[in-house]
Amino acid sequence: MRKINRIFLLSAGLLLLSSAFYAIHFSFYHDRRFLLDSFLGNLAFLPISVLFVTIIFQTVLDKKEKETLLNKLNMVIGAFFSETGNEILRYLEKNITISSEIQEAFLIKKEWNKKDFLASAIKVRDYNYMIDSRQAGLLNLKKMLSEKRAFMLRLLENQNLLEHETFTDLLWAVFHLTEELESRKNVSKLSPADYAHISGDIKRAYNLLVYEWIMYMYHLKEFYPYLFSLAVRTNPFDPQAKAEVSR
Numbered sequence: 001m002r003k004i005n006r007i008f009l010l011s012a013g014l015l016l017l018s019s020a021f022y023a024i025h026f027s028f029y030h031d032r033r034f035l036l037d038s039f040l041g042n043l044a045f046l047p048i049s050v051l052f053v054t055i056i057f058q059t060v061l062d063k064k065e066k067e068t069l070l071n072k073l074n075m076v077i078g079a080f081f082s083e084t085g086n087e088i089l090r091y092l093e094k095n096i097t098i099s100s101e102i103q104e105a106f107l108i109k110k111e112w113n114k115k116d117f118l119a120s121a122i123k124v125r126d127y128n129y130m131i132d133s134r135q136a137g138l139l140n141l142k143k144m145l146s147e148k149r150a151f152m153l154r155l156l157e158n159q160n161l162l163e164h165e166t167f168t169d170l171l172w173a174v175f176h177l178t179e180e181l182e183s184r185k186n187v188s189k190l191s192p193a194d195y196a197h198i199s200g201d202i203k204r205a206y207n208l209l210v211y212e213w214i215m216y217m218y219h220l221k222e223f224y225p226y227l228f229s230l231a232v233r234t235n236p237f238d239p240q241a242k243a244e245v246s247r
Helices: 002-029 032-093 100-106 114-126 138-147 149-156 159-163 165-182 192-223 225-233
Strands: none
Touching (some): 032 149, 032 159, 032 165, 032 192, 100 192, 114 192, 138 149, 149 165, 192 225
């Protein structure tokens, strides 16, 4: 109600101000025809003016809202990697065969730009990783993912994640892998077909995980350079990485 009153008072004030200016003009020049032509001309242009102003303001507002939403989503993504993602990466990285060529795509450099990050992200996402679930330590993986199940469920309840399709796909892939492992009483004794099925689930999750990890690293570089510095120094794919600053 208070907001409506403010709008009404503002509208009335602007109309009175406009009338006052017309009255002042008439008192000086006594030219009704000019005032009428001027009023009709301005009135005719008003819809066009409103159209342009609306488009410009709406574009600016939409961009601002999108930036705010993406920033919030990246906070959620950061929480995911801190709580779960980095741990999964470190565990699977030891059990997945990666060629020296693709290894370079994981070694993020401080001087990389957006083009470098995107190229590497696509490269690691589309790479055909050699995964043998029989050698992947499924019992430990099952335990690790089961412990993170509640956390991932809370992330999936966030409606804003619908705006971030790739991260939503990642969460579903990891959650599906968790359910697949939890559904088997003894993951150490599976049939060859079952091992192949689990290998496919791990590969799907891993491809999405490494892509999202690199794009998240780009976000840190752009907006949180101090967090990016730590992330580079603790890169799970860099055998030389260490948190301590040497120089």
